[in-house]
Amino acid sequence: MKRVLITGAARGIGLATARAFAAAGWSVISLDKEFGGEVIGQRVDFDLRRTEEISALVAGIGTVDALVNNAAVLYCDPADRIPEEHAREILAVNLQAPGALIGAVAPGMTERGGGRIVNVSSVAAFTGHPDLWYGVSKAGLLNMTKFWARVLGPKRVLVNAVAPGPTKTRMYDQLPQSRRDEVMRVVYSGRVCEPEEVAQAILWLGSACPEYVNGTTLDVNNGSYPR
Ligand SMILES: NC(=O)c1ccc[n+]([C@@H]2O[C@H](COP(=O)([O-])OP(=O)(O)OC[C@H]3O[C@@H](n4cnc5c(N)ncnc54)[C@H](O)[C@@H]3O)[C@@H](O)[C@H]2O)c1
Numbered sequence: 001m002k003r004v005l006i007t008g009a010a011r012g013i014g015l016a017t018a019r020a021f022a023a024a025g026w027s028v029i030s031l032d033k034e035f036g037g038e039v040i041g042q043r044v045d046f047d048l049r050r051t052e053e054i055s056a057l058v059a060g061i062g063t064v065d066a067l068v069n070n071a072a073v074l075y076c077d078p079a080d081r082i083p084e085e086h087a088r089e090i091l092a093v094n095l096q097a098p099g100a101l102i103g104a105v106a107p108g109m110t111e112r113g114g115g116r117i118v119n120v121s122s123v124a125a126f127t128g129h130p131d132l133w134y135g136v137s138k139a140g141l142l143n144m145t146k147f148w149a150r151v152l153g154p155k156r157v158l159v160n161a162v163a164p165g166p167t168k169t170r171m172y173d174q175l176p177q178s179r180r181d182e183v184m185r186v187v188y189s190g191r192v193c194e195p196e197e198v199a200q201a202i203l204w205l206g207s208a209c210p211e212y213v214n215g216t217t218l219d220v221n222n223g224s225y226p227r
Pocket residue numbers: 007008009010011012013014031032033034046047048049069070071072073093120121122123163164165166167168169170171172
């Protein structure tokens with residue numbers, strides 16, 4: 001049975017993705033720093049701020065056929081008062097940890113002749129997002145996607161990204177109402193995305209998409225950022 005490692009799998013898009021992979025017959029390894037309720041598959045309690053421990057963690061997990069870099073944090077801070085520790089946490093969890101995880105799973109994938117990696121970015125990557133370091137981290141993740149696709153493509157490891165728009169999760173709930181209203185004015189069907197819809201896009205990139213789909217970003221935004 002193929003094994004997928006999903007970060008931030010305790011809730012939201014990560015939990016929906018864990019359910020989708022499990023329903024498709026995968027063995028799921030769910031990683032998070034705090035589990036509240038449902039856990040799909042093998043549970044790994046780990047705080048991704050501990051980036052320097054990631055390679056040892058992955059060595060202990062064993063074979064990983066697919067990796068979903070989904071965990072992230074967002075803080076809505078005023079532009080002139082962004083706490084240093086928020087910037088540090090965002091860059092560690094949203095950017096450095098995915099990089100360390102890719103670096104840690106890549107040798108095993110290339111040895112076995114293939115693998116798939118899906119990075120969960122955001123429309124925030126394109127918009128000049130009001131939460132500075134969140135937007136920077138999501139834009140950086142797209143460059144990381146292309147970098148690793150170039151490096152690992154010859155070894156049949158695919159590295160792609162999804163860029164969701166507003167999705168019904170706790171992260172979306174923390175946005176100020178004015179920003180949620182703004183988004184709702186532009187999305188084509190006047191509703192937020194269900195986490196399951198993003199999960200299906202991740203599942204496709206992580207399992208069934210053609211090998212020629214590599215280094216790309218799949219928008220799941222329904223008009224919230226046409227490009
Ligand atoms: N919800 C949206 O509107 C939206 C839009 C675009 C992109 N995204 C992206 O989707 C992904 C999932 O977000 P979500 O909306 O499900 O958010 P969420 O806040 O519901 O879930 C995030 C998960 O990441 C985990 N996490 C956070 N910090 C961690 C750490 N240090 N170590 C381990 N786990 C940690 C949390 O515990 C949580 O389970 C994120 O990458 C987010 O940036 C979300």
